[in-house]
Amino acid sequence: MAPGASAVATIPVPKLDRPGPSPDNADKKPMMRQFNAPVVFNQVVSQGWKLLAFSWPEGLTPPIPGQFFTFNPQGLQAGEAGLLRRPLAFAFFGRGLAFALYQIRGKATQALAAFAEGGSLDLIAPLGNSFPQPLADEQVFLAGGGIGIGPLLYLRSSFHGVEAAGAGVSILPSRTGKLFLGFRSASQIPSFTLAAERWEKQNQEANGAARHPKPYRQPVLAGLADLQLCLDQAFIATDDGSKGFKGTVVDALLQDSAQTAPIATATRIYACGPAPMLSALDALALERGSPAHLSAEQWMACGVGACQGCVLPARAGGYLRACADGPVFPQGAILWKA
Amino acid sequence: MESLNREPDLRVRIGPLVLPNPVGVASGTFGYGQEYQDLVDIDALGALYTKAVSIDPKSGNRPPRLVETPSGLINSIGLANPGLPAFLDEKIPYLQSLGCPVVVNVVGETESEYTTIVEAIEKRIGVPREGMKGPVDGYELNLSCPNVEKGGMAFGTEPELVERITRKVRKITRRALVVKLSPNVTDIAQIALAAEAGKADAVSCINTVVGMAIDVKTCKPLIARGIGGLSGPAIRPIGVACVWKVARAVRIPVIGLGGIGCANDALEYLLAGASAIQVGTAIFSNPRAPLEILEGVKTWMRERGVEKLKDIPSLFRFPS
Structure with a gap:
């Protein structure tokens, strides 16, 4: 650090x-x-x-x-x-x-x-609630679509933390998890490294050489480096094929898991992204008998569970609040609007 | 005009109930309190008006249920609530732990459902004891929700029905009885008079204004049910006018709400004749709003040398 x-x-x-x-x-x-x-x-x-x-x-x-x-x-x-x-x-x-x-x-x-x-x-x-941690012997798939990649980067970095904490002992490969990120095109893919460089340059120009750097310079740069590390380990899919796999993040995940099959080990899926993507992964998880944890997006008013405004239709009938019952829902909980 | 160097008297009497201060949180915006306990000092509120309670659990309307419009919020929640048995078993113990007065908002699809709910709550909590705060200190009859097919606003637009339901509920409780009025009527004063005739202790006005917003890209309404209830600053002038009309017509206290986000908004309602106010939509943006409003009202009173909250309407300089 x-x-x-x-x-x-x-x-x-x-x-x-x-x-x-x-x-x-x-x-x-x-x-x-x-x-x-x-x-x-x-x-x-x-x-x-x-x-x-x-x-x-x-x-x-x-x-x-x-x-x-x-x-x-x-x-x-x-x-x-x-x-x-x-x-x-x-x-x-x-x-x-x-x-x-x-x-x-x-x-x-x-x-x-x-x-x-x-x-x-x-x-x-x-x-809101959170993604439950995977079991030690599970093969983990993480899928993020569009701006929904944020929570997956954080989840992936928390696995990384597990690795770091357990340094010296052998790290199970499953603890790392395979991260699949989908974007419209290459121009949407963030570069935390470039952002860090631009920010450093801005600060130098604004502060002049004589001034002390901001006290939070190092924590910001370290955070950006951690985010870039996660991103660099991801399989990238773009709708227009301008980088990585051409197609959706679900297609990329399917292709990869087909190659690594037969899967003897148990798998677990984590996802955040547009509703059609979550719907497809929900169905995939059901088909394979894998647990899945899908993070939803919805308009909110209170954000704390009081107003009942941000609900999603539940498969079991009625509705679930994205803010307080979610935003992370297990496989089969939500009737996704595909 | 001399400033006041002691704490102004903020108490408000609603029938048998004395509110410690005039600032409450509006039904439907604060759940049953628990949801906001980490963010707000609930005990310091003038009153907590709960989310509506119906006999059966209601899952509410199809989403999307919310859309923000200029200075407003259209909602179509559809009275989603856990129902009477769950309210009695799961919410009452928590409400008992609160230090502020609790007014339960009651809604029915039929006239008899209002009495059934109040009877069941009265049976559970027993008769009110002098000076004791119960888990429930009063009822607010929701005769004004625009987001359901049956009940709610369908009752609140008929003076005879309002009087009859109020009278029936009055017979089964000695606790404070408030009737919440809809602005979606020709003459809100007539409805208020009917509530007074039915022996309500107060009326609260206004519930939301029927509203609609359409997405011109998809050519669909932005609320799944089409229409919803508009709240927020957009409706404040409507609420202030309704309170002014109602306060001139009835002798019972008027509780004002609709678009109150700061102390000056609350003071508009108090000057127009409200005895107390409720904060709703503003809580979503700033959960601290109710207690900030209370401080602001106190400051205004101190600066102007107003000793008692109930003196504020007399300061309104407008011939009546």
């Missing part, structure tokens, strides 16, 4: 207006909090995509892969689509910084894209 502990300690850390979990309530589910998070990084990583990083409050349980947060699109008036918070999934967490990948699609993400580093963003986090 590159950064020293002293560098981390000087990052502005958000303060909580209500205390985090105490030993008295540690047995309860991890708590969510509303806080103002200093944004330390908000840079373009590919065409129309940006990566956000902010520092995490002390005393608040760090997010785990699959979880999300909501942000208040500050700077937008209620009359300009600024009435509701917007959800974003965590793409990485490390060294006191949380990262999220987002696509500039509407007014709220435009406002976020314009948000200056150094400002404080009004957040509620961590929210």
